[in-house]
Amino acid sequence: MPHELISRLLRGNAKEKKILCPLEGSVGSLVRMRVRGIFCLFETRGGKAVISCCRHHNIMTVYVLSDGSGPGSQVPSHLTRIPMALLCPNTNYNNKTVKGEVIHKGPLVRVATDDLILKTIIHEEDAMQSVDCQRMSINMVIFGALAESFSHRVNPGDILWVSGFTVGKSPTVNKDKLHPCNLLLSGDDACIYLQVSKQRPPEPRSPLASRGSSLTPAEDLRTPRAPRYTYVRLDELKNMAVVNVYGVVVFFKQPFKSRGTDYCSSLKITDQSEHKIGCTIFCEKLEDHPRIFQTGDIVRMHRVKVHLYNNSLTLVNTFGFSVVTFSGAVGGGMEPRTSSKSLQLDEDDRRTIEELRAWAACQALLSSVSAAVPLSAVQPNTYFDLICQLLAKASIDSTCTLLRVWDGTRCPHALLKVIVEPNSTEGPSSFSKHKESHIANVLVYDNHVEFSRHLKPGAFLRIYNLRAIPGSSRVPGLTSSQPVEPDHLAFHLHGGTSYGRGIRLLPENSPDVQELRRAMEAFLDHQDEEVSELNDSELLEVWSTPPEFIDGDVVDCRTERCCDHQLQLVTLSQVKQSAGGQTHHVRAQIGSYEPRRLHRALKLFCCSCSAIQDVPDEELLAGIFSEATRCPTACAPPPWALSGHVDLPGDASASQQHSPSVHLSTKLMTEGKTEQLIFLMGCSLEETQHLAAAYPNVVPVAPSGGRLALMDLTAPFLFRGTDRHYGCKRCSEAAVREPSAAGVEQVDEKMIAESETCCTSCS
DNA sequence: GGTTAGGGTTCG
Numbered sequence: 055m056p057h058e059l060i061s062r063l064l065r066g067n068a069k070e071k072k073i074l075c076p077l078e079g080s081v082g083s084l085v086r087m088r089v090r091g092i093f094c095l096f097e098t099r100g101g102k103a104v105i106s107c108c109r110h111h112n113i114m115t116v117y118v119l120s121d122g123s124g125p126g127s128q129v130p131s132h133l134t135r136i137p138m139a140l141l142c143p144n145t146n147y148n149n150k151t152v153k154g155e156v157i158h159k160g161p162l163v164r165v166a167t168d169d170l171i172l173k174t175i176i177h178e179e180d181a182m183q184s185v186d187c188q189r190m191s192i193n194m195v196i197f198g199a200l201a202e203s204f205s206h207r208v209n210p211g212d213i214l215w216v217s218g219f220t221v222g223k224s225p226t227v228n229k230d231k232l233h234p235c236n237l238l239l240s241g242d243d244a245c246i247y248l249q250v251s252k253q254r255p256p257e258p259r260s261p262l263a264s265r266g267s268s269l270t271p272a273e274d275l276r277t278p279r280a281p282r283y284t285y286v287r288l289d290e291l292k293n294m295a296v297v298n299v300y301g302v303v304v305f306f307k308q309p310f311k312s313r314g315t316d317y318c319s320s321l322k323i324t325d326q327s328e329h330k331i332g333c334t335i336f337c338e339k340l341e342d343h344p345r346i347f348q349t350g351d352i353v354r355m356h357r358v359k360v361h362l363y364n365n366s367l368t369l370v371n372t373f374g375f376s377v378v379t380f381s382g383a384v385g386g387g388m389e390p391r392t393s394s395k396s397l398q399l400d401e402d403d404r405r406t407i408e409e410l411r412a413w414a415a416c417q418a419l420l421s422s423v424s425a426a427v428p429l430s431a432v433q434p435n436t437y438f439d440l441i442c443q444l445l446a447k448a449s450i451d452s453t454c455t456l457l458r459v460w461d462g463t464r465c466p467h468a469l470l471k472v473i474v475e476p477n478s479t480e481g482p483s484s485f486s487k488h489k490e491s492h493i494a495n496v497l498v499y500d501n502h503v504e505f506s507r508h509l510k511p512g513a514f515l516r517i518y519n520l521r522a523i524p525g526s527s528r529v530p531g532l533t534s535s536q537p538v539e540p541d542h543l544a545f546h547l548h549g550g551t552s553y554g555r556g557i558r559l560l561p562e563n564s565p566d567v568q569e570l571r572r573a574m575e576a577f578l579d580h581q582d583e584e585v586s587e588l589n590d591s592e593l594l595e596v597w598s599t600p601p602e603f604i605d606g607d608v609v610d611c612r613t614e615r616c617c618d619h620q621l622q623l624v625t626l627s628q629v630k631q632s633a634g635g636q637t638h639h640v641r642a643q644i645g646s647y648e649p650r651r652l653h654r655a656l657k658l659f660c661c662s663c664s665a666i667q668d669v670p671d672e673e674l675l676a677g678i679f680s681e682a683t684r685c686p687t688a689c690a691p692p693p694w695a696l697s698g699h700v701d702l703p704g705d706a707s708a709s710q711q712h713s714p715s716v717h718l719s720t721k722l723m724t725e726g727k728t729e730q731l732i733f734l735m736g737c738s739l740e741e742t743q744h745l746a747a748a749y750p751n752v753v754p755v756a757p758s759g760g761r762l763a764l765m766d767l768t769a770p771f772l773f774r775g776t777d778r779h780y781g782c783k784r785c786s787e788a789a790v791r792e793p794s795a796a797g798v799e800q801v802d803e804k805m806i807a808e809s810e811t812c813c814t815s816c817s
Numbered sequence: 818g819g820t821t822a823g824g825g826t827t828c829g
Contacts, residue, residue, distance in 0.1 A: 305824060314821030322824075334822055363823060373818070437826070454829070499829060519826070548827040555826070 116200070116207045116246045129215045129247050138178040139189035141221050141235050151217045151247075152237065154178045157191065160748035162205040162701045164716075169698070172201035173729075173748055175232065176214055192233035193224055197240035204246065205701070209395060211251030218243030225727065225800065226750060282398055283356060285406070289327035291360045291367050299358060299369065300406050301325050302382060302414045303351045308518065308556035309343040310501065312336065319343045320551075323353060326413050333358065333369040335377070343377070345391035347516060347558065347566070348426070348439075350382035350419070352410050354403070381565070384411045389563065426516065426566070428573070429494055430463035434524040434543055437553065440517045441566045443574070444509055445493060446481030448474040453549075455506045457496040459515065462573030464492050467524070470544040471495065481511030488581055496520065498557070500549025505557055514567045519555040521546045563740075571673055660782035667783060670768050672739070678769045679739040682756040683714075689757030694792040695733065696720050702741055714741065717755070717762065719792050722801070730801035731793060733762065746773035751801050755790055764788040772806055779803050 119128045133151040141152065154176030162172045177191040194216065196204050208214070216237060224236045239246070286297040301323025309317035316336040321344060324330045333355070337343050344353050356376045358369040371377075378392035378399075388404060390397055427438040442459035449455050456472050458481070472495045476483035485493065496517065498506055509515070523544045547555060560567050621639035629638050657666045670678075691697040695717040702714065717733040731751040734742055746752045752773040756765050764771050767788060770778035781788055793809040795801050 307824065312821035314819095316821060318822060320822070320824060332823075336821060361823095366823095368823070370822090497829075499827080521826080523827095546827075546829070548829080550826075552824070552826045554824075 116203045116248050118207070119247055119249045133215070133217050135215075138192055138233065141189075141192070141233065141237070143221050143223055143235060145221060147217075147219060147221065149217075151215045152176075152178075152192075152219070153213065153215050154192070156208055156210050156212045156214060159205075159208065159210055162201055164699045164701055170198055170201040170701075171729075172196045172205055174204070174208070176216075176237075188231055189233050192235065192237055193226065193230070194219075194237040194239065196244075196246075197238075200239055200244055200246065208246075208248055209251065213249040213251070215247040215249075217245045217247075225730065285354075287327050288323070288325045288329040288331050291331065291369075293360050293362045293367065295360045296357055296372055297360060297369075298354075298356045299323070299325075299331075300352065300354050300410060301331070302410050302419065303344075303346050303349050303353060304330060304419050305349065305554065306344070306346045306351075307551045307554045308346075308558055309335075309337075309340055310551050310556070311504075317343060321346065321353070324419065325410065331367060331369055335371045335375070337371070337375075339393075341393040342375075345379045347379075347560065347564065348382075350414060352380045352382050352407055354378050354380075354406075380407050382411055382414055383565075384408075384415050386411070386565070428463045429461050429465040429492070432465055432467070432522050432543070434467065434522050437519050437521050440494075440496075440515075440520050440545075441560070441570055442494070442515055442517065443570060444481075444511055444513045444515055445485070446479050446483070446511050447506060447509060448479040449503075450474065450497070453500055453503060455498050455503045457498060457506060457509070457515075457517075458493050459496055459517075460489070460493045460574075461570055462492065462575075462577040465494060465543065467543040468541060469494055470542045472497070486581070489577075492577065494545055496545040496547060498547040501551070502547050502549065502555075502557060509557070509559070514560040514562070514564075514570060516558045516560055516566065517547055517556075518558070519547070519553045521548065568673065575673075658780050658782075660785060663782060663785040665782055665784040667780075675769055676739040678766055679737065679742065679754070682754075682765060683736050683738055689735070689760060689762060691717050692762055692790065692792065694720055695762070696723065700734070700737070700745070702737075702744070721792055722795055725795055727795050727801060730795065731806065733790065735762070742773060743776075746775060750774065751803075751806060753790075753806065762790050764790055772803055774803055777803075779807070781807075 129151060132149055134149065135153055136147065136150045138152055138154065141147075155178075156174055157177045158175040160173035162170055164170050172195075174194050174196065175191055176194055216239065218239070218241070220238045221235045222238055224230075224232065224234055226232070227234045283298045285300050286295075288299065288301060291297060291299075302325065304322050304324050306321040307319060309319045312318040314336070316338050317340055319333075319335040319337075321333045321335070322330050323333060335343055344355075346353070354377065355369070355371070357372050357374045359372040361368050361370055376392070376394045378390045378394060378397060380390060381387060388399075388407065390399060425439065426441045427433075427436075429440070429442075432438060432440075440459070440461070442461045444457055444459050446458040447455060448458075450472075456474060484490075498517075523546055525541060547557070621637065624632075624638050624640055626640055626642055629640060632638070658669055659666055696719075697715055697717045700714040700716050714734065714736040717735065718728055719731060722728060722731055729749055731753065732745070732749050733753045733755045734745060735755050735757070737745065737754065742752060742754050753771060754765050754769065754773070755762050757763070764781070767781040767783045767786060769780075771781045771788065772779040791809050793801065793806060795805065798805060
């Protein structure tokens with residue numbers, strides 16, 4: 055194939071890509087060829103091969119502009135800037151450049167074996183350029199090595215100058231309301247000049263990076279390189295050295311406010327050398343501190359300095375410090391906990407972590423440490439960690455705050471009651487009798503009062519070194535008229551940070567929170583049974599909202615009502631004081647609602663067979679997805695699909711050991727709608743959502759009987775942005791088929807549902 | 818390239 059033809063194809067419109075060419079060699083349904091450095095994908099059709107896709111595998115990548123003399127000064131002078139608003143298809147943009155700030159960066163998606171695609175949105179700031187807002191942000195599609203380099207180098211907030219691009223019509227303009235064109239970057243000429251956002255922390259200086267020149271070509275990240283970091287064992291530390299270390303946490307304190315400008319974390323780590331080394335971390339921002347949940351966690355620290363203090367070596371963070379924490383559970387997840395934007399995590403790191411986990415599991419390192427205890431197992435006169443959900447909180451006085459928490463289990467001991475004013479409570483001031491019996495009142499003192507100020511009801515917490523005290527003495531807020539209850543268990547979080555005393559917010563994805571949710575779910579299921587036996591007044595208490603009756607007349611009941619604002623606005627307290635049977639106009643903020651788990655109040659409705667089914671809750675869905683990820687079985691992709699692997703960006707890919715794959719319809723590809731529909735296999739719910747943000751239609755699939763199949767119909771069969779579309783378990787016959795979008799401008803849920811023989815019941 | 822803290826239970 056002549057090089058000129060391919061060059062034309064690369065720059066040309068979609069129609070030109072359908073040129074027929076003679077079949078060369080053995081061709082299956084798809085074949086890949088390399089012609090003068092250009093990868094072409096051919097699809098057989100009637101003894102001829104049709105070019106499906108072809109990309110130049112260029113090596114040049116993203117240029118990072120040097121700091122200094124002002125933005126844009128190093129962009130080559132032969133390039134003239136063109137306002138984004140003036141871009142239109144089929145125009146020659148040689149020697150032109152478009153400038154914009156990255157406002158969205160999609161994941162790097164691998165299609166076939168050698169091609170990569172990344173979608174990003176850039177925004178043009180300068181007001182002088184255009185008054186048309188829609189034309190101020192544009193989708194940019196980057197192919198090949200440039201996409202890979204972009205994925206590693208560029209982040210939202212960075213400023214780009216783009217050249218060597220072509221301009222095509224945007225297939226998503228109706229949906230995303232962005233510029234009607236796309237910027238397409240592939241081939242030799244495509245070039246990106248990058249000005250890293252000032253807000254972004256600088257990356258560590260690589261010894262490989264060249265210095266002194268105004269333009270620094272980014273490293274070619276596909277080539278294996280020497281390990282970026284070396285780690286020093288804890289028995290080989292030398293005073294005053296700046297080192298990188300790995301260690302198992304044997305002691306830690308949550309960050310606390312120092313007398314200086316920073317928060318201070320104190321921890322002690324060990325490794326196979328059995329040396330225990332204390333570490334002190336000073337950082338102004340809490341998020342830059344080690345995110346340690348429990349002893350046994352593994353930390354990796356870069357750029358800590360060895361100091362000698364009291365004849366012991368200690369580590370203190372120094373310039374360019376970064377830390378990442380992992381669970382210490384053998385065989386556990388590798389989700390990195392870090393604020394670092396440029397996390398590097400390779401096979402060596404994973405091996406080091408697994409080795410430390412395996413080693414620590416055989417050591418008696420953690421035997422003396424207080425483990426987390428559920429409320430059902432709390433013993434009087436002990437210190438323990440409590441993993442719980444905050445339901446409500448109330449300030450008692452300047453040195454004491456009440457946290458009302460639960461973990462779904464019930465403490466066998468009678469618990470201290472603390473009476474506070476309902477209007478001083480954040481969160482619900484009362485609960486059903488059943489739930490109340492599962493709630494622990496935790497009194498936190500002194501420095502923990504300040505931290506508690508930031509906590510919101512609903513948050514998941516780990517409270518460290520909580521003390522269970524029987525026969526409580528007088529409690530602040532208790533008036534003399536209230537009897538002291540001698541045999542009740544009180545929970546105190548004393549002031550100070552001894553023994554790591556403190557509170558930590560747990561993220562939703564932590565295994566502890568997932569376990570907590572299971573316990574709460576079990577509680578709620580049990581409560582549902584009880585509610586059905588409750589009488590009316592108890593129901594009122596549970597639902598907190600009076601039934602829709604006024605003077606015995608049924609009030610019009612709709613999901614949404616409009617207020618005509620004819621009545622005078624009154625306060626809730628005025629309503630409470632007024633006689634019944636009146637209509638009021640109030641404006642109020644929702645303090646709480648029941649049922650807390652809204653998915654219980656919403657149902658999916660099938661318009662074909664009128665079946666009603668529950669909306670699955672997130673945890674159940676996450677379980678279905680992770681189950682499908684865990685059991686990778688061999689699966690032949692359908693003959694109509696072009697298959698490849700997905701590289702998820704940053705942390706996500708680093709933390710997953712699975713290998714997600716993507717299947718694209720070759721038919722859609724030839725119709726120029728490649729990205730309109732992707733079939734995704736082996737991704738977690740979170741990853742699927744992530745990709746759904748970048749691609750208009752994402753169908754999760756799983757192997758079944760050696761073939762590609764839809765997932766269990768409990769799960770959505772289609773993600774469209776944040777919308778989820780479900781099949782009907784009763785009447786949908788789910789199957790994966792190649793969709794046809796001939797003559798259709800845009801792929802939508804209806805079209806997909808029809809081709810999947812799956813009815814949309816709700817979204 | 819400068820401070821902070823430098824684990825080891827409150828005293829409610």
